[in-house]
Amino acid sequence: MTEPTTFKSSTDWQQSSEPLVIVDVQEGDCWPVDVRSESTTKDQLDEGLHPIIAIGEYAAPGRPLNVTGVVASMNMSVLGTATDRVQVNIAHGAIVRQWVSNILTYAGQAPSTYEQTPVVGQPVYVDDSADLSAGVTVSMSPLNWNDVENPLAGVLWYCQDEIADGQVGGARAISTFDTALPNAATEQEYCVMLVAGFRELV
Numbered sequence: 762m763t764e765p766t767t768f769k770s771s772t773d774w775q776q777s778s779e780p781l782v783i784v785d786v787q788e789g790d791c792w793p794v795d796v797r798s799e800s801t802t803k804d805q806l807d808e809g810l811h812p813i814i815a816i817g818e819y820a821a822p823g824r825p826l827n828v829t830g831v832v833a834s835m836n837m838s839v840l841g842t843a844t845d846r847v848q849v850n851i852a853h854g855a856i857v858r859q860w861v862s863n864i865l866t867y868a869g870q871a872p873s874t875y876e877q878t879p880v881v882g883q884p885v886y887v888d889d890s891a892d893l894s895a896g897v898t899v900s901m902s903p904l905n906w907n908d909v910e911n912p913l914a915g916v917l918w919y920c921q922d923e924i925a926d927g928q929v930g931g932a933r934a935i936s937t938f939d940t941a942l943p944n945a946a947t948e949q950e951y952c953v954m955l956v957a958g959f960r961e962l963v
Contacts, residue, residue, distance in 0.1 A: 764894040764948065765860045765894050765895070765896030765897055765948060766804065766894065766895045766896050767804050767810065767895070767896045768804045768806070768810040768811065768812035768832075768896050768898070769810065769811045769812060769857075769858060769859055769860060769896070770809050770810050770811065771858065773858055773920075773921075774811040774831075774857055774858045774859075775811070775857060775858075776856040776857060776858055776920055776921050776952050777854075777855055777856040777857075779852075779855075780852035780853065780854050780855055781850055781852055781855070782850060782851050782852035783833060783848050783849065783850055783851075784816075784828075784830070784848075784849055784851055785846050785847070785848060785849075786816050786846075786847050786849055787843060787844055787845070787846065787847070788806055788835070788841075788842060788843050788844070788845040788846075788847050789843025789844065790816055790817055791806065791814045791815070791816060791832070791847055791849075792814060792815055792819040792887075792889060793814070793815075793819070793887070793888070793889035793893075793898050794806055794812075794814060795841055797819055797889075798819075798889040798890075798891070799889050799890050799891040799905065799906060799907070800889075800890075800891035800893075800895070802895055803889075803895055803898070804895045804896050805840050805841050806832060806835055806837075806845075806847060807835070807837060807840060808834070808835060808837055810832065811831055811832050811833070811857065812831070812832055812859070812896075812898045813829065813830070813831050813857065813859055813887060813898055813899050813914050813915070813953060813955075814829065814830065814831075814832060814849065814887065814898060815827035815828070815829050815887040815912045815914075816828045816829070816830070816849065819889055820909075821909050821910075824909065824910060824911070824912055825886075825909075825910035825911055825912040825913070826912070827887070827912040828851055828957075829851070829887055829912050829913065829914045829915075829955070829957075830849040830850050830851035830852075830955060831849065831850050831855065831857045831859075831955065832847055832848070832849055833848045833849060833850045834847075834848045835847040835848060836848075850955075851955070851957065852955060852957075853955060853956060853957040854954060854955065855954070855955045856918055856920075856952050856953070856954045856955075857952065857953055857955070858920060858950060858951070858952050858953075859898075859899055859950070859951065859952070859953050860894075860896060860897040860898075860899070860948050860949070860950060861885055861897070861899050861900065861901070861917070861948065861949055861950075861951045861953065862888065862892075862893050862897055862899065862900035862901065862902075862946065862947070862948050863875045863876040863877070863879065863900075863901055863942050863946070863947045863948075863949065864876075864888075864890075864892060864893075864900045864901060864902050864946060865901050865902055866902055866904070867890065867892075867902065867904065867905070867906040867908070870891075870906045870907065871892070871906070872892050872946050875942070875943075875944055875945060875946060875947070876901045876942060877941070877942050877943065877944050878940055878941065878942070879901070879917055879939070879940060879942065879951070880917070880940065881916075881917055881918060881919060881938060882916045882917065882918075883901065883916060883917045884901070884903070884913060884915075884916055884956075885899050885900065885901055885913075885914050885915060885916065885917060885951075885953055886899065886900060886901070886902060886903055886911035886912060886913055886914055887899060887911055887912045887914045888900035888902055888905055888911050889905055889911075890902075890905045890906040890907075891906065892906060892946065893948070894948055897948050899914050899953065913956060914953060914955065914956070915953040915954050915955040915956040916953065916954050916956055917938075917951050917952070917953060917954075918951075918952045918953060918954035919936065919938055919952060920938075920951075920952040922937070923936055923937045923938045923952070924936055924938075939951070
């Protein structure tokens with residue numbers, strides 16, 4: 762298990778320049794961030810960090826209909842200030858690189874089953890469970906460890922350098938999308954295509 766301790770920060774986090782729908786929100790309304798998670802020890806938002814987050818109430822009944830998106834930038838005063846302004850891209854179809862947990866289900870506040878053969882298009886969710894490392898906000902489980910619904914974040918997708926015969930990174934005859942994971946908690950780097958469909962259905 763990789764156990765990232767910080768949110769995604771590499772220069773290639775943004776895998777598509779469009780679409781782009783930026784909304785301003787307050788840091789204190791973003792989760793799972795800082796103490797606003799089941800572990801209460803998530804990484805804090807900072808300039809240069811780009812996690813997928815949910816916006817609004819993280820307890821039922823406010824979830825799972827939260828708006829979700831990826832942090833694009835922020836205007837930070839002091840680390841952990843709830844009123845700092847965060848710019849979040851909530852555009853349906855944007856593709857970003859993230860740490861993703863392969864946990865599929867929980868039982869008794871512990872991981873129970875794991876995805877071993879992820880596929881392109883597989884749903885992923887904003888998950889505030891304590892079993893995710895401090896730098897990981899997304900899993901493959903539709904429920905958190907308290908059996909509360911997780912907001913849909915998007916679906917697994919190809920990164921620019923993973924699609925067959927793509928130009929980025931050179932020609933490839935086959936896709937390099939990782940479809941083999943161990944039968945254990947694993948936090949793997951994947952690209953996620955943001956999806957707004959769940960919140961638009963209600």
